[in-house]
Amino acid sequence: MKVFFYNLGYFILEAFRTIRFHPLSNLFSFLGTGFILFLFGLVLTGWAVGDELVGALEQEAQVSAYFADQVGEAGAKQIITKMKTLDGVWEARYVTAGEAYAKNRELLGNEAEILRLFDNNPFEAFVEIKIDLNKMDQVLSQISSMKGIEYVRDNRDILEKLKGIVDAIKLLGGVIAAAVGITTLVIISHMIRQGIYHNKEQINTLRLLGAPNSFIAFPFVMAGLLLTLLGGGLAAALIIVMMNQGYQSIGEYIMFLPLPPAQELCRFIVAIILGISAALGLVGSLFGVSSIQKEG
Amino acid sequence: MIEANDVALTYSDGTKALKNVNLKIGPGELVYITGHSGSGKTSLLKLLMGIEFPSSGKLTVLGQRMKKGNDRKLRKLRRKIGPVFQEFKLIERRTALENVMIGMRILGIPPRKMKQEAMEALKKVGLEHKLHTPVEHLSWGEAQRVAIARAVVRKPALLIADEPTGNLDHNNALNILHILNSFRDEKTAVIITTHATHLIEGQDATYIRVQEGEITIEQRRVAG
Known part of the structure; x- marks a missing residue:
């Protein structure tokens, strides 16, 4: 510990030297890391937007339950109150027969004239239930078995497709994030190994003078961390520019796409990028300097 | 301090560098x-510094048994040795002062004391004007003196x-030997390899001759 504190200034100086002595390769590493982290930022932005979309889609997961003949309006409202307490039910709303008629009229559009053929309203009152997609099976089974419910129209096919889309978006985001993380680790550890290779004479001398591995490795770890943080800074700057310039126009072009608030999202992504760059820099550098340990 | 009993060193290609070395x-x-050249002098030094390890026999340096696989102890041992390598092994793009200080950094000496002592060491080898x-x-000669100071x-x-x-020419070689000898005291042993025998004759020293991997102790005088 004493050696570490007495030599902190030296370690910092050596880290800067490691970067300065090989400017071109370190410039490329900085740019490479910066752009990869920028890509990661884009993925995060996409993920955040996707998450908002997923949330919105999940809110649209809806089933309809129809009452048995003997259930009057008061009975229906009791059933709905009970329904609302079920785990996985977000919202349950009583739709009167008149409301059902108006809805279908709107849905049928030009074909709505057909409804004039009926003397009475052919539609019944029902309950409109918004459910948690992840608990779909459980909720449907509970609603179907409720006393006073005769039939549940679950649109299972549509719900399952919706769930598939949501899962695919989440999986894609995870895969891209993992790919970016691994690529950054490889770049950083390669960069550190290059630094070690360029300085192998110096490392050998330090070894012969009795330097412990941590003493030899520390400047390289600092250099890796510094370069990755600089790359993270570049990526964060690009993300801020992108958010200021292009983010709102996405919303203008794709009207149906729900977007999270720009400033909040920007702050979140910049914090994540800087945190991730520090973590990746540290892990990548430690991975890179493991070659020092292996050589004894 | 150093004790070798029937030490031999054979390199991985089969070259027998040292045979039956016994010394104290x-x-x-x-x-x-x-x-x-090629007689085994450098191989002997490599054994003493733990760069190579005995193929057989027992070698102890500063109380440490020299054998493979104990990196931690080996590093500790190296911190007690002051090596001056044939090719100096100075760290390039660093000043003379920085090179001298690097050897001290590993020991955890406070920065101010480290700088002061490094400057004094460089002064002692006549390089006070080349610190930076x-x-x-x-x-060549100056670099060698930096290596000695380190x-x-x-x-x-x-x-x-x-x-x-x-x-080195005759005068510079004598000067270097004189500097090295001046650091010898009751605690520090000094081991120097050379093939310039004419420069070292008649001194109060132990002379070890290495020939085809075998050593002969030609004269033994212990200081004191």
């Missing part, structure tokens, strides 16, 4: 190891110099 070196002793000169801008500034128990007189 105590504190404060000045030892010259002589022999032709990058080592690649120094002459070795001695750590106040090692064992000062080892490999061919310090090589590539």
Whole structure:
């Protein structure tokens, strides 16, 4: 510990030297890391937007339950109150027969004239239930078995497709994030190994003078961390520019796409990028300097 | 301090560098190891510094049994040795002062004391005017003196110099030997390899001759 504190200034100086002595390769590493982290930022932005979309889609997961003949309006409202307490039910709303008629009229559009053929309203009152997609099976089974419910129209096919889309978006985001993380680790550890290779004479001398591995490795770890943080800074700057310039126009072009608030999202992504760059820099550098340990 | 019993060194390609080495070196002793190029002088030093390990026999340096696989103990041992390598092994793009200080940093010496002692060591080898000169801008002799300053500034128990007189003219070689000898005291043993036997004759020292991997102790005098 004493050696570490007495030599902190030296370690910092050596880290800067490691970067300065090989400017071109370190410039490329900085740019490479910066752009990869920028890509990661884009993925995060996409993920955040996707998450908002997923949330919105999940809110649209809806089933309809129809009452048995003997259930009057008061009975229906009791059933709905009970329904609302079920785990996985977000919202349950009583739709009167008149409301059902108006809805279908709107849905049928030009074909709505057909409804004039009926003397009475052919539609019944029902309950409109918004459910948690992840608990779909459980909720449907509970609603179907409720006393006073005769039939549940679950649109299972549509719900399952919706769930598939949501899962695919989440999986894609995870895969891209993992790919970016691994690529950054490889770049950083390669960069550190290059630094070690360029300085192998110096490392050998330090070894012969009795330097412990941590003493030899520390400047390289600092250099890796510094370069990755600089790359993270570049990526964060690009993300801020992108958010200021292009983010709102996405919303203008794709009207149906729900977007999270720009400033909040920007702050979140910049914090994540800087945190991730520090973590990746540290892990990548430690991975890179493991070659020092292996050589004894 | 150093004790070798029937030590042999055979390299992985089968070359037998040292055979049947038996010797004892105590504190404060000045030892010259002589022999032709390729006789095994450097191999002997490599064994003492833990760069190579005995293929057979028992070697103890500063109380540490020299064998493979104990990196931690080996690093500790190396911190007690002041090596002056044949090719100096100075760190390029660093000044003379930085090179001397690097050997002390490993020992955890406070920065102010470290700088002061490094400057004194460089002064002692006559390089007080080259403190801030990058080592690649120094002459051969100056670089060698920086290497000596780096070795001695750590106040090692064992000062080892490999061919310090090589590539130097007569006067400079004598000067280097004189500097190295001046660091010998009751605690520090100095071991120097050289093939310039005419420079080291008649001294109060132990002379070890290495020939085809075998050693002969030609004269033993212990300082004191």
